[in-house]
Amino acid sequence: MAGSGTDHLRAPQDALIRCENLVVEFPVGKSGLKVHAVSDISIDAKPGETLGLVGESGCGKSTTGRALMQLPRPTGGRVLYQGRDLVQLPGAELRQLRPEMQMIFQDPISSLNPRRRVFDIVAEPLRIWKRASGAELTERVNRTLENVGIDPAVADRRPHQFSGGQCQRICIARALVLEPKVIICDEPVSALDVSVQAQILNLLEDMKATYKLTLVFIAHDLAVVKNVSDRVAVMYLGKLCEVAPPDDLYANPAHPYTAALLSSIPVPDPRIRPSEENVLGGEIPSPIAPPSGCRFRTRCPRAQDMCAQVEPKMRQIGLGHYVACHFPLEATGPKPGAAQLAAKRAAVPARPVAPPRPPGTQAF
Amino acid sequence: MSRKVVSGPDAPGRDPNAPLLRVVDIKTHFKTERGTVRAVDGVSFQLDRGRTIGIVGESGSGKSVLSRSVMGLLPGRNVIREGHVVYEGIDIVGFDSHQMRNIWGSEMSMVFQDPMTSLNPVKKIGRQITESLHEHLQMDKQEANDTALALLSSVGIPEPAARLEEYPHQLSGGMRQRVVIAIALACGPKILFADEPTTALDVTVQAQILNLLQQQQHERHMAMILVTHDLGVVAGRSHEIAVMYAGKIVEHAPTNSLFANVRMPYTEALLNSIPRLEYMSHTRLDIIGGRPPDLIRPPRGCSFAPRCRYAQPRCIEEEPPLMEGDQPGHTYRCWYPVGSPENLEAYQRNIVAGRTATGAPVEAPVTIDAGGRF
Numbered sequence: 238m239a240g241s242g243t244d245h246l247r248a249p250q251d252a253l254i255r256c257e258n259l260v261v262e263f264p265v266g267k268s269g270l271k272v273h274a275v276s277d278i279s280i281d282a283k284p285g286e287t288l289g290l291v292g293e294s295g296c297g298k299s300t301t302g303r304a305l306m307q308l309p310r311p312t313g314g315r316v317l318y319q320g321r322d323l324v325q326l327p328g329a330e331l332r333q334l335r336p337e338m339q340m341i342f343q344d345p346i347s348s349l350n351p352r353r354r355v356f357d358i359v360a361e362p363l364r365i366w367k368r369a370s371g372a373e374l375t376e377r378v379n380r381t382l383e384n385v386g387i388d389p390a391v392a393d394r395r396p397h398q399f400s401g402g403q404c405q406r407i408c409i410a411r412a413l414v415l416e417p418k419v420i421i422c423d424e425p426v427s428a429l430d431v432s433v434q435a436q437i438l439n440l441l442e443d444m445k446a447t448y449k450l451t452l453v454f455i456a457h458d459l460a461v462v463k464n465v466s467d468r469v470a471v472m473y474l475g476k477l478c479e480v481a482p483p484d485d486l487y488a489n490p491a492h493p494y495t496a497a498l499l500s501s502i503p504v505p506d507p508r509i510r511p512s513e514e515n516v517l518g519g520e521i522p523s524p525i526a527p528p529s530g531c532r533f534r535t536r537c538p539r540a541q542d543m544c545a546q547v548e549p550k551m552r553q554i555g556l557g558h559y560v561a562c563h564f565p566l567e568a569t570g571p572k573p574g575a576a577q578l579a580a581k582r583a584a585v586p587a588r589p590v591a592p593p594r595p596p597g598t599q600a601f
Numbered sequence: 602m603s604r605k606v607v608s609g610p611d612a613p614g615r616d617p618n619a620p621l622l623r624v625v626d627i628k629t630h631f632k633t634e635r636g637t638v639r640a641v642d643g644v645s646f647q648l649d650r651g652r653t654i655g656i657v658g659e660s661g662s663g664k665s666v667l668s669r670s671v672m673g674l675l676p677g678r679n680v681i682r683e684g685h686v687v688y689e690g691i692d693i694v695g696f697d698s699h700q701m702r703n704i705w706g707s708e709m710s711m712v713f714q715d716p717m718t719s720l721n722p723v724k725k726i727g728r729q730i731t732e733s734l735h736e737h738l739q740m741d742k743q744e745a746n747d748t749a750l751a752l753l754s755s756v757g758i759p760e761p762a763a764r765l766e767e768y769p770h771q772l773s774g775g776m777r778q779r780v781v782i783a784i785a786l787a788c789g790p791k792i793l794f795a796d797e798p799t800t801a802l803d804v805t806v807q808a809q810i811l812n813l814l815q816q817q818q819h820e821r822h823m824a825m826i827l828v829t830h831d832l833g834v835v836a837g838r839s840h841e842i843a844v845m846y847a848g849k850i851v852e853h854a855p856t857n858s859l860f861a862n863v864r865m866p867y868t869e870a871l872l873n874s875i876p877r878l879e880y881m882s883h884t885r886l887d888i889i890g891g892r893p894p895d896l897i898r899p900p901r902g903c904s905f906a907p908r909c910r911y912a913q914p915r916c917i918e919e920e921p922p923l924m925e926g927d928q929p930g931h932t933y934r935c936w937y938p939v940g941s942p943e944n945l946e947a948y949q950r951n952i953v954a955g956r957t958a959t960g961a962p963v964e965a966p967v968t969i970d971a972g973g974r975f
């Protein structure tokens with residue numbers, strides 16, 4: 238990829254947050270070598286949109302998310318928030334924007350201070366930013382806790398008295414209490430059990446509607462990303478491979494890496510046999526000396542000589558569908574397992590879908 | 602190759618015609634300051650040669666304690682163990698660690714989630730493999746080296762000769778797990794326990810490792826116990842699946858029967874809460890409210906009752922025993938099994954009441970399929 242390029246970006250005025258040609262490098266000790274964690278990545282999210290970022294360990298998802306927040310400031314590129322370039326913004330002005338951009342992390346328990354009461358954890362941003370005090374503060378904290386499904390009556394307890402899923406709800410409450418515009422969710426459900434994961438995914442969808450949020454949702458699990466996203470960007474080794482609406486990405490993966498990722502995911506259905514042929518060989522190369530040309534070429538079943546010479550650029554292949562590959566898969570080509578899935582969909586009646594419920598309530 | 606006969610093919614009492622492994626009502630409880638943790642609470646199953654059982658359950662359901670109990674790999678203190686583990690006709694529960702040493706590696710071996718915990722960081726890969734070959738199979742140096750080389754290449758490690766001279770930290774996560782698998786396979790075990798062998802790996806590497814395990818199992822006619830929290834991992838790769846909840850097997854069935862004919866409400870709820878690739882994006886997921894019970898004070902009746910949408914008064918009072926389903930080999934613990942008329946009645950009662958017998962709220966689903974089932 239994979240590749241670089243900005244063809245997939247929408248008009249600057251349409252995006253709430255947008256990064257162009259983002260580069261993040263880390264020095265390796267005193268060796269003079271660099272970790273090329275993020276190499277020329279451009280992404281954008283419109284107001285109210287959820288952008289999913291997916292890829293395997295070490296591909297630079299977290300680094301991208303943190304660079305959007307200027308944590309730390311990137312090595313290169315621009316990060317535009319409501320049209321202003323955060324990379325060039327003086328520290329004091331950047332600080333003023335902080336309440337509008339929040340982050341949620343993978344490990345909910347360790348991101349909460351174990352010695353503080355849950356009420357104070359959620360109240361802290363309001364106190365720091367002097368947004369509320371007294372009765373108003375109490376009211377706002379309690380309302381936020383209720384919205385995420387935590388009973389304010391137990392808010393005097395400390396984090397260890399809550400389960401992992403409840404701690405993630407508390408983290409979400411802390412991120413929401415300032416009523417931000419953007420939340421970067423970095424693997425928010427990866428550490429949770431499947432039954433709890435579903436609760437948090439549904440909660441994030443509800444909160445997005447209630448608070449009119451724009452989300453950048455980072456995860457390594459494509460099925461999870463697909464469930465919550467309006468647009469998905471697939472990453473590999475610091476580059477973008479493919480950007481598409483989630484249902485189209487799944488039905489018509491164009492990048493060989495996306496296709497391999499899709500066919501590696503174990504499906505909870507014994508009628509769909511695990512694929513033997515589409516399994517990728519090898520492992521992700523070192524980001525210290527990434528391959529020339531297309532970074533995926535060392536594992537790509539379609540690689541040609543050209544792939545080592547010329548880096549592919551993002552180009553459009555369908556409505557909202559972009560790929561960075563010299564030899565993409567046919568958009569209409571059969572996808573491994575597609576026939577079985579179609580048969581399955583025909584055989585299984587529509588799954589009951591519970592009606593949307595008011596935020597914070599739990600039902601079965 | 603000669604083997605010691607403490608547990609070998611010629612050991613007294615050993616019956617090669619007996620089932621490979623029978624686990625009978627094992628209980629493993631831990632004494633702690635807070636009380637007794639009933640981590641595994643009466644589990645039975647049988648494993649035949651060359652077969653794979655998938656053990657699935659959420660965090661804390663007792664999967665790892667169960668596999669360690671069967672392998673006799675538990676800390677000596679604070680543990681209360683009951684039940685029988687019958688390996689080829691011999692009950693090995695009373696074996697001391699000296700006797701177990703003859704079982705570990707050559708009869709049963711284990712692959713853990715984190716390859717680094719099973720590898721010695723300061724020993725070369727080669728020595729870690731040849732050691733057990735010396736110990737169990739009395740191979741001489743040359744023979745052990747040749748075998749190690751063959752093993753490494755059979756698990757798909759490129760340039761195996763060079764790897765023999767390397768240390769674990771020089772390998773990637775996927776390569777380390779291949780080495781761990783090579784070590785586990787070295788002495789030709791009849792049962793391989795794989796406890797979340799791919800949970801720490803990337804999904805493309807996971808697919809490689811699962812394929813490798815399956816291929817090795819096939820070639821060696823080895824039985825496997827594949828422990829995972831991911832129903833997807835076992836769906837395509839096991840003959841039967843046991844679903845664990847709060848220290849017990851709550852449903853056990855041939856894999857196809859389990860998916861086609863779920864009986865246990867917990868299994869059903871688990872399947873419905875997984876986001877699936879084939880769902881349209883923004884599909885509302887079915888959730889299981891609440892969380893698993895405290896293993897120190899489990900509820901009196903059915904341990905899933907506080908989270909079950911079908912729960913009735915009987916579920917709170919009486920613990921359901923393991924019941925036989927219509928399909929051969931399909932068992933479950935539920936008074937109102939999914940797909941039965943009693944289940945439908947129970948659900949309708951709860952929908953009308955707006956709550957289950959444990960007080961959990963229930964909403965009516967919006968769609969009812971043609972079969973009349975919700």
Ligand SMILES: Nc1ncnc2c1ncn2[C@@H]1O[C@H](COP(=O)(O)OP(=O)(O)OP(=O)(O)O)[C@@H](O)[C@H]1O
Binds near residue numbers: 264274295297524
């Ligand atoms: N502070 C740092 N110093 C040096 N290298 C770093 C630093 N942070 C990240 N990296 C490296 O940058 C690369 C990208 O890391 P990043 O954490 O962004 O990946 P990721 O996609 O979030 O992976 P994961 O799924 O494991 O969270 C990795 O090779 C990582 O080791």
Ligand SMILES: Nc1ncnc2c1ncn2[C@@H]1O[C@H](COP(=O)(O)OP(=O)(O)OP(=O)(O)O)[C@@H](O)[C@H]1O
Binds near residue numbers: 631667
């Ligand atoms: N040595 C011990 N002392 C006390 N409790 C223990 C001990 N080992 C395990 N437990 C408890 O036994 C229960 C079952 O643990 P186990 O490790 O088997 O779960 P698991 O199903 O493997 O979960 P995971 O998916 O997280 O690995 C847990 O509640 C755990 O806290």
Ligand code: SF4
Binds near residue numbers: 540541
């Ligand atoms: S075909 Fe070439 S450009 Fe496309 S992903 Fe493979 S190596 Fe990269």
Ligand code: SF4
Binds near residue numbers: 921
């Ligand atoms: S219906 Fe009753 S017995 Fe069956 S799982 Fe639910 S609570 Fe348990």
Ligand SMILES: [Mg+2]
Binds near residue numbers: 300
């Ligand atoms: Mg990360």
Ligand SMILES: [Mg+2]
Binds near residue numbers: 796
């Ligand atoms: Mg475990």
